[in-house]
Amino acid sequence: MTLPRYSTLPFGGDPVHVAYRGEAIALVATGEESAFLARATAAFGAPPPCDPAPPQGVALRLARALMDEADDDGPVDLAWMTPFQRRVLEIVRSIPRGAVRSYGWVAETAGYPRAARAVGSTLAGNALGPLVPCHRVRRADGSAAPWPGPGATAARDDRLTREGADLELLAWLHKQGSSAS
Numbered sequence: 110m111t112l113p114r115y116s117t118l119p120f121g122g123d124p125v126h127v128a129y130r131g132e133a134i135a136l137v138a139t140g141e142e143s144a145f146l147a148r149a150t151a152a153f154g155a156p157p158p159c160d161p162a163p164p165q166g167v168a169l170r171l172a173r174a175l176m177d178e179a180d181d182d183g184p185v186d187l188a189w190m191t192p193f194q195r196r197v198l199e200i201v202r203s204i205p206r207g208a209v210r211s212y213g214w215v216a217e218t219a220g221y222p223r224a225a226r227a228v229g230s231t232l233a234g235n236a237l238g239p240l241v242p243c244h245r246v247r248r249a250d251g252s253a254a255p256w257p258g259p260g261a262t263a264a265r266d267d268r269l270t271r272e273g274a275d276l277e278l279l280a281w282l283h284k285q286g287s288s289a290s
Contacts (some may be wrong), residue, residue, distance in 0.1 A: 110189065112155055116163040117142060119273035120175050128157050132166045134151075135186035139237040146158065152189045152236070171211045178267065180206060181240045190236070204245045207273030211249045229254060244268050251279045 113128040113135045126271040128136040136152060138145045150156045162168065164264040170183045181202070187195040196219040204210050212232075222225070232243045244265040247253050253265055266276055 112153055113149075113157045113186065114160045114163075115145075115149065115157045116160045116168075118163070118168060118171065120172065125171065125175065127163055127167060128153070129163055129167050129172055130186050131184075132164055133184040133186040134167060134170070134176050134237065134240060135189065136236050136239065137171065138236075139238070148236075171239070177239075177271070180242065183240075184238060185237060193224070193227065194231050195221065196220070198235070198237060198241050201232065201241050201243060201246060204242060206242075207269075208245060209251075209269065209274050209279060210246055212246055212254075213249050215246055226251070245272075245274075247279075 111130060113130045114127060115128040115136075117124045117126050118125040119125075124142070126136075126142060127134060128149050136145075136149055139149065146156050163171075166183070170181055173179055174181045184197075185198075185202075187198060188268050190198070197215060200215050200218050201210075212228045215228045216222055216224040219228070228246070232241075232246060235241050237241050255261075270276060
């Protein structure tokens with residue numbers, strides 16, 4: 110299999126690094142290029158070569174996802190992940206805007222009903238960033254697992270609310286004993 114290529118794009122305050130094979134996005138990260146390259150090298154077995162700019166479709170999809178304009182349904186390259194990780198990310202990508210599912214629901218849907226923690230670990234290391242709506246997956250009690258960084262959990266809740274999720278209803282349903290899926 111050919112090694113992905115990568116580009117660094119200026120979005121907002123942080124550069125966004127994206128690895129891709131053709132139009133299929135394989136890895137997205139913000140921050141230091143050296144950290145991205147270390148992760149890419151571990152994932153792909155060698156550092157990907159740098160392109161001055163990605164294919165236009167890759168840049169457009171990434172921009173739309175970063176601006177939260179629409180869910181991404183374009184091609185992704187998950188070949189370097191385990192079958193479990195691939196399945197989890199595919200399932201989470203299919204959760205519609207405004208919907209909320211539990212880690213347990215994702216695990217069960219993936220065919221691993223006792224793997225809710227493994228789902229959480231996979232999502233915590235989400236290699237596709239804005240292309241996988243991890244913010245739509247919550248604990249069985251309806252609460253959000255903490256995200257690193259100041260204000261990250263509040264930002265996730267705000268994003269869900271903008272998508273149409275009713276977090277107060279979700280909390281009320283949990284108190285009534287209903288499933289958070």
